[in-house]
Amino acid sequence: MKRHWIYLLIAMLVLGGCQHKESSADASSKAGGGSAPAVGQQRTSKGKPKKKKKTFSLQPQIGGAPYELLVLMDDAQWERPVGRALFEVLDTDLPGVAQPERQFRMTRIAPANFGNIFKVYRNILQADIQNIYSTAKLKFTRDVYARGQMVMTLQAHDEEQLTAFIQSNGQQILDFFTRVEFNRQVEFLEEQHNPTVTEKVEQQFGCTVWVPVELNKFKQGKNFFWASTNRGSKDLNFVIYTYPYTSPNTFTLDYFMQKRDSVMKANIPGGPEGSYMTTQHQFVDVTDGTVRGEYAQIARGLWRVEGDHMGGPFVSHSRVDVANNRVVVVEGFVYAPESLKRNLIRSLEASLYTLALPNEQDVDNFTFGLEEVTVSPVKP
DSSP: OHHHHHHHHHHHHHHHHTOOOOEEEEEOSSTTSSOOOOOOOOBOTTSOBOOOOOOOOOSOBOBSOTTEEEEEOOHHHHHSHHHHHHHHHHSOBOTTOSSOOBSSEEEEEOGGGOOTTTTTBSEEEEEEEOTTOSSOEEEEEESSSSBTOEEEEEEESSHHHHHHHHHHSHHHHHHHHHHHHHHHHHHHHHHSBOHHHHHHHHHHHSOBOOOBTTOOEEEEETTEEEEEOOOSSSEEEEEEEEEEOOOGGGSSHHHHHHHHHHHHHHHOBOSSTTOEEEEOGGGOEEEEEEETTEEEEEEEEEEEEETSSOEEEEEEEEEEEGGGTEEEEEEEEEEOTTSOOHHHHHHHHHHHTTOBOTTOOOOOOOOTTOOOEEOOOOOO
16 A cells, blocks of 8 residues: 555656646748747846756756757658758758868658657757648747757648748758757856856956856956867867947958957967967858847858968857947857867857846847747657
């Protein structure tokens, strides 16, 4: 009888744990209407991080490595135009690196084979084609089969409609899962970041930022700070520097490269005497973005050392600190000559989103207008 009551208690706990909340959102079928969740942490009015509430779940933890994606689509659909359109979107190279490298490691299986071994995938993409849908749209749902999981569903009336939607919104799909991975890295950094870097940046610039713990070598200069792992391979680096804000013309490609070259030449020397870091101008791209609801110039490209055989990818955010009338630039760059660089550079890129400028406004969420709704839990 005692054992019977123990089994009953366990069953009650399991059933109670299954009543968790999941988030989903529908996005407009128009281009740009289905933005992915934006990256960021909640902050106080002084830019200090807010601790998130920890929740308990009996679900398994997500598995796999960052930037792995499972596609659920049967063999026949995969070979038809709808599958080919999705493959063309997902089978694209990472921008801003010298050697070709896919943005995601993709696995495709038929829905009939979607067993428990696949249900812990961190990122899942599936198609739902039914005549009940009048227009194509995308929907995302969190924590369906595992903690930390994100499932995107592409909904459409028929395959032709879904094919057109995928072709028009391919970048949106990629950006969605990229930002999901950024968010995961930011959550990890909240618990596991280098506090010395955070303290030094706050003392010198009045900003807060989280970088990986292994960046434990430092150099400070005038309006400049550099943290590095200082390894011979897979070397990770974070840089922050500032300069006066003069006009919107500050945010042009030419101005950015000129400013970056001058700052890096003065502060980051190479190995041989007289060598220094510079920018490979022909491989740099800048785009207008939004970070914490404010304008940011996002640049990515390649760096090299003048006078030495070193180089690699970099990514940077340039933002206006209105309170101090200055531009704050945060950058991550990688030196990994014999390694793939996607996960390395993207782990640093996630750190850039943790930057909080002085007197930055309190931001409660970063969904950019996507409605979060509660849905019924999906049983494993």
